[in-house]
Amino acid sequence: MKTSLEWLRDFTPVEGNIHDICEALTISGSKVEGYEIQGEEIQKVVSGRILKIEKHPDADRLVVCQVDTGNEQIQIVTGADNIAEGDHVPVALIGSTLAGGIKIKKGKLRGVVSEGMMCSVQELGYTTAEFPEACEDGIFILDSDTPLGLDIRDILGINDTIIEFEITSNRVDCFAVEGLAREAAVTFDLPFAAKEPNVKAMSKEKSGEKASIEIQSPDLCYRYCGRVIENVRVEPSPAWLRRRLRAAGVRPINNLVDITNYVMLELGQPMHAFDLQDLEGQRIIVRRAYENEKITTLDSVERVLDPDMLVIADTDQAVALAGVMGAENSEIRNETKTVLLESATFNPFAVRMAAKKVGLRTEASSRFEKGLDVNNASRALDRACELIEQLECGEVCQGVIDVWPVKKDAQVISLSANKINRLLGTKIPLAEMMDILTSLGCEISNSCSMIEDDEIVEVTVPSFRPDLETSADLAEEIARIFDYNNIEPTLLSGKAATMGGRSQKQKLIEKIKDLMIGQSCYEALTYSFESPKQLDKMQLPADHDLRRSVRILNPLGEDFSNMRTSMVPSLLQIAAGNSNRSVEAVSLFEVAYTYHPKQLPLTELPEEVRHLAAVCYDLKVGKEKTFARVKGIFENLIDNLGITDDRFTVKRSESKPWLHPGQSADLFIDDTYVGWIGSVHPDCAESFEAPDQTVLMDILIDRIGEKAVYERKFKAMPKFPAVERDLSLLCDHLMLVDDLKTVIRNNAGLLLESVELFDVYQGSQIGAGKKSVAFNLKFRSAEKTLNEDDIKPSMTKVLKGLAEIGAVLRE
Numbered sequence: 001m002k003t004s005l006e007w008l009r010d011f012t013p014v015e016g017n018i019h020d021i022c023e024a025l026t027i028s029g030s031k032v033e034g035y036e037i038q039g040e041e042i043q044k045v046v047s048g049r050i051l052k053i054e055k056h057p058d059a060d061r062l063v064v065c066q067v068d069t070g071n072e073q074i075q076i077v078t079g080a081d082n083i084a085e086g087d088h089v090p091v092a093l094i095g096s097t098l099a100g101g102i103k104i105k106k107g108k109l110r111g112v113v114s115e116g117m118m119c120s121v122q123e124l125g126y127t128t129a130e131f132p133e134a135c136e137d138g139i140f141i142l143d144s145d146t147p148l149g150l151d152i153r154d155i156l157g158i159n160d161t162i163i164e165f166e167i168t169s170n171r172v173d174c175f176a177v178e179g180l181a182r183e184a185a186v187t188f189d190l191p192f193a194a195k196e197p198n199v200k201a202m203s204k205e206k207s208g209e210k211a212s213i214e215i216q217s218p219d220l221c222y223r224y225c226g227r228v229i230e231n232v233r234v235e236p237s238p239a240w241l242r243r244r245l246r247a248a249g250v251r252p253i254n255n256l257v258d259i260t261n262y263v264m265l266e267l268g269q270p271m272h273a274f275d276l277q278d279l280e281g282q283r284i285i286v287r288r289a290y291e292n293e294k295i296t297t298l299d300s301v302e303r304v305l306d307p308d309m310l311v312i313a314d315t316d317q318a319v320a321l322a323g324v325m326g327a328e329n330s331e332i333r334n335e336t337k338t339v340l341l342e343s344a345t346f347n348p349f350a351v352r353m354a355a356k357k358v359g360l361r362t363e364a365s366s367r368f369e370k371g372l373d374v375n376n377a378s379r380a381l382d383r384a385c386e387l388i389e390q391l392e393c394g395e396v397c398q399g400v401i402d403v404w405p406v407k408k409d410a411q412v413i414s415l416s417a418n419k420i421n422r423l424l425g426t427k428i429p430l431a432e433m434m435d436i437l438t439s440l441g442c443e444i445s446n447s448c449s450m451i452e453d454d455e456i457v458e459v460t461v462p463s464f465r466p467d468l469e470t471s472a473d474l475a476e477e478i479a480r481i482f483d484y485n486n487i488e489p490t491l492l493s494g495k496a497a498t499m500g501g502r503s504q505k506q507k508l509i510e511k512i513k514d515l516m517i518g519q520s521c522y523e524a525l526t527y528s529f530e531s532p533k534q535l536d537k538m539q540l541p542a543d544h545d546l547r548r549s550v551r552i553l554n555p556l557g558e559d560f561s562n563m564r565t566s567m568v569p570s571l572l573q574i575a576a577g578n579s580n581r582s583v584e585a586v587s588l589f590e591v592a593y594t595y596h597p598k599q600l601p602l603t604e605l606p607e608e609v610r611h612l613a614a615v616c617y618d619l620k621v622g623k624e625k626t627f628a629r630v631k632g633i634f635e636n637l638i639d640n641l642g643i644t645d646d647r648f649t650v651k652r653s654e655s656k657p658w659l660h661p662g663q664s665a666d667l668f669i670d671d672t673y674v675g676w677i678g679s680v681h682p683d684c685a686e687s688f689e690a691p692d693q694t695v696l697m698d699i700l701i702d703r704i705g706e707k708a709v710y711e712r713k714f715k716a717m718p719k720f721p722a723v724e725r726d727l728s729l730l731c732d733h734l735m736l737v738d739d740l741k742t743v744i745r746n747n748a749g750l751l752l753e754s755v756e757l758f759d760v761y762q763g764s765q766i767g768a769g770k771k772s773v774a775f776n777l778k779f780r781s782a783e784k785t786l787n788e789d790d791i792k793p794s795m796t797k798v799l800k801g802l803a804e805i806g807a808v809l810r811e
Contacts, residue, residue, distance in 0.1 A: 001164070001165050001174070002165075002248050004247035011192055011194070012184055012193070013191070022035055025163075025165075035163045037159075038153070039153040041099060042099060045093070045151070045152040047069075047148055048070070048118075050066070050086065050089060051068050053065050053083065056077065056112060057111075058110045058111055061079050062110060063077070065083070069091050070147075070148035075114065077109040077112050078114075080118065082141070088142040088146040089119070089141060090139075090142065091118055093116050094106045094116055098125075104116060119152075120137075120138060126158070131156070132252075156239075157240070157243045172268065172373075172466065177267075186439045195383055197379065197385070203396060203397045207227045207397040208401050210228040210338075212282070212283050213286070214284070214403070216287040217310060220286075220346060221322065221347070223404045224377075224403045225378045225381050227340075227341050227381055227400055229385070230397060233255075234256060234334050234336065235393065236254060237252055244262065245261060245262060255393045259388060263387070266383070267379065270367055274330045276338040277336075278319070279314040280317070281314060281315040282340075284313075286310065288311070289318065293311070293318060295320075295327050297326065297328070298331055300328065303358045305358075308350070309353075309354040310346060310354065323354070324351065324360055325365075341385065343378065343384070346368050373463045378402060381400065410460050410461065412458055412461070413468065414457075415430075415433065416454050417430040424475055424478070426488075433478050437459055437474065440465070442460060442465075443459070444457055444460075445457050445459075511640070512591065512612055512701065513591060515640055516612070522587065525592075528564055529559075535547055538569065538657065538684055540657060547565075548565070548600060549563055549595070550606050563594075564594055565596055566594060567613035568698070569688070571613055572615070572684070575691060579617075580689065584618070588616075589612065590613050591610065591611070610700075610702055611699065611700060614630065614633065615697075616630050617695065622693060623692070634667065641707075643707055643709065648669055652666070653665055653666045657681065659678035659681055659696070660678060664679065670707060674703045679693075718780055720780065721785060723787075724777065726758075726774060727744075727775045729773050730772055730807070731808075732771075732806055733770055737760070740802065740805075740807055741757070743801045746801065747798045748777065749797070753778045753780045754777075755775055755777050757775055766810070772810050777798075
């Protein structure tokens with residue numbers, strides 16, 4: 001929220017360096033995002049009066065003006081045609097700076113010296129929306145009584161400081177200038193003056209005789225106040241009001257609309273004005289909408305409602321969607337003469353759901369949905385009426401129509417001095433705690449009870465602070481105003497001091513990330529939400545398990561409506577995005593969750609499965625080498641996790657339609673499925689607009705973590721040499737190399753130290769449908785040097801096992 005320092009000073013006398021003010025407010029809990037000094041770049045622009053205007057001797061469209069700037073008389077050449085002798089105008093002197101950093105220098109126009117420039121409103125950085133009295137296409141003509149030589153920022157009121165706050169949603173009181181001023185007053189120990197409106201109501205008419213209000217849904221509307229304004233005059237607002245609205249980022253429109261916006265910003269209470277003549281029966285009925293009831297809101301969009309939504313209606317039709325926006329059928333027009341001004345409080349959940357259903361979030365709804373102070377409704381209404389009288393834009397009728405079905409008791413919390421100090425680790429006296437809470441608007445009971453040497457008082461929470469619910473909330477208020485910097489660091493009382501550290505799972509995640517980064521992979525971060533259409537692109541059949549997903553009740557949009565069940569869409573979108581930007585090679589990974597419902601509709605939280613997912617492509621080397629690289633990344637990963645080759649097996653992947661059927665594999669460790677790697681199916685790649693060469697990997701982290709060996713055992717260097725044998729096998733071209741390695745390991749016995757693939761050949765020399773696969777077998781004993789007789793039984797058994805699966809020695 002934005003507000004001006006000038007506006008804050010209406011409530012409390014805040015002074016000092018703006019940087020120090022912002023820093024102190026942030027520390028006390030009102031986080032300042034930044035500040036802007038209005039007109040800071042406008043320098044050496046003053047007010048002046050045109051003394052004389054003469055035609056330019058060598059240009060028909062230029063004139064030469066003699067201008068009095070208070071301290072001197074200067075000559076300015078201009079082409080403006082809306083000026084006259086005696087006009088007061090903004091004058092940019094030589095060496096001045098205008099909006100956008102434009103510098104003004106002395107120069108000549110068609111041979112005549114010009115010693116400055118007369119300014120338009122645009123050259124000062126504003127438009128006619130902010131200054132409606134200014135000329136659209138000419139020089140900004142100031143009031144005739146404007147003193148000469150004054151800084152134009154002071155004259156136009158563009159020298160204020162705008163502070164932007166980041167307000168948390170639970171602090172609804174701080175969505176108002178008054179609430180922020182209260183925080184500033186407490187922070188700097190300054191006096192604070194809340195607004196206490198004084199409405200004269202000079203009209204002889206009574207509001208209750210002109211209109212009536214009925215609440216039919218008290219569960220959705222807590223209070224509804226209204227006052228009737230007669231003889232309304234719709235016209236531009238005065239400069240001071242427009243200036244404050246601009247400072248808050250609100251565009252001025254006209255006096256009535258500006259007053260309601262002003263009160264909303266000042267006191268945090270949204271308001272609405274109805275043309276009383278457009279209300280059938282001059283009656284307001286607050287009710288639930290009818291099924292499929294239609295309303296055309298002020299943005300000229302027809303919206304369909306349902307009974308969960310609250311509407312403001314007359315006896316014939318809905319005239320506003322409560323807490324969101326009014327309807328066209330009762331809006332204020334230039335010819336409007338009588339207005340019903342309303343101020344109400346609604347059920348915050350109902351307002352939020354209604355705004356979401358109709359796709360319309362407004363300044364009003366954003367405040368109503370946070371839960372407004374029901375006691376503030378009538379005060380805000382009176383403040384608006386006070387401003388109407390002050391601006392002389394209508395006559396306020398006597399009395400207030402105030403319908404308040406159920407009044408709630410104030411929240412009372414017991415405050416224990418010892419309990420607060422134990423929680424905060426402080427020694428703050430009870431009296432100081434009471435002073436802090438009193439300054440924040442709380443009321444403290446006069447009596448103080450003693451329970452086991454502990455002083456306890458009752459604290460009545462103000463209605464504008466619904467966030468204060470427990471003694472812990474009071475402790476937070478005391479701590480932030482006491483100043484966190486004043487709290488001495490101490491160990492937790494009654495707790496053993498321990499060193500912090502990561503859990504085994506956290507260490508595993510960090511190690512996996514380090515290993516992936518060490519293999520030239522960049523870490524990615526994607527949304528956990530996806531569109532159901534992404535699953536269609538994966539070529540999934542209608543009954544596939546991955547289509548059973550959790551739908552989000554309040555999605556950001558259709559593209560983020562479901563919790564993801566697969567990492568594939570996220571990975572392929574990354575690949576497509578990089579490919580579309582002409583990135584030739586990509587290696588990315590992400591550690592993230594997928595979400596799988598145990599049953600639908602949900603009766604319990606879905607299962608969260610953590611994945612290590614990777615996507616790689618390289619347009620220069622092709623798919624085969626990329627596949628081998630990804631497989632190598634996985635093998636290096638498990639090697640560093642203490643998982644030996646003999647525990648790792650690969651099987652052909654059969655049930656993943658998004659992968660190429662001949663270029664994909666399921667990964668197993670100790671016969672436990674831990675993930676898959678594979679080239680993307682061409683149809684799937686085309687659907688996502690990803691390169692055909694894309695290779696994916698998806699590993700289940702929890703399963704691989706269960707198989708990891710975290711404690712490494714020392715093994716002495718071998719004393720005896722190894723004996724190596726090479727096997728060149730002839731087998732069917734569809735036989736998996738991993739199946740051959742498994743047979744070799746299972747039959748070679750304890751002397752086998754390693755088995756490595758070093759060649760695969762297919763060609764005319766070995767016949768169609770066959771391939772040659774060559775392995776290197778290394779045997780070693782810890783007790784002696786092996787000879788041929790020692791390894792011959794192992795080799796015989798290996799060859800026999802290979803023959804049983806159709807693999808024989810190549811002759």
